[in-house]
Amino acid sequence: MPDEHGESEQERARRLRLIPAPRDGEVISRRPAPRPRDDDDEGDYEGPSQTDIERFSHATTRCPHCGKEVFDDVAICYHCDMAITKPAKGVPMWVILTVVAVLLAFIFAAIPWHAILP
Numbered sequence: 201m202p203d204e205h206g207e208s209e210q211e212r213a214r215r216l217r218l219i220p221a222p223r224d225g226e227v228i229s230r231r232p233a234p235r236p237r238d239d240d241d242e243g244d245y246e247g248p249s250q251t252d253i254e255r256f257s258h259a260t261t262r263c264p265h266c267g268k269e270v271f272d273d274v275a276i277c278y279h280c281d282m283a284i285t286k287p288a289k290g291v292p293m294w295v296i297l298t299v300v301a302v303l304l305a306f307i308f309a310a311i312p313w314h315a316i317l318p
Contacts (some may be wrong), residue, residue, distance in 0.1 A: 270284070
């Protein structure tokens with residue numbers, strides 16, 4: 201039965217995008233309907249490039265606790281729920297020794313040796 205504007209309840213529900221009330225035992229999804237697939241798009245897919253295959257081919261590592269293979273960017277193993285810690289990378293010893301040697305050279309160069317020594 202049309203209302204005062206001349207539209208039926210079904211037209212009004214479609215315009216307002218209302219979801220009809222479910223019948224007993226019926227389940228209605230709140231997700232929007234999937235977009236119809238265009239079959240013309242299938243020929244456009246080229247697949248991954250060779251550089252992508254080389255880059256992501258070794259994207260897994262072994263969990264140090266259970267030994268199972270997991271992705272290398274996870275923080276917690278999804279097999280044993282243990283934290284995966286990366287080995288701490290410290291500063292190499294040669295860098296520390298070089299910095300100390302350069303600092304000592306500057307200190308000794310700045311001391312007025314001619315005033316200290318007789």
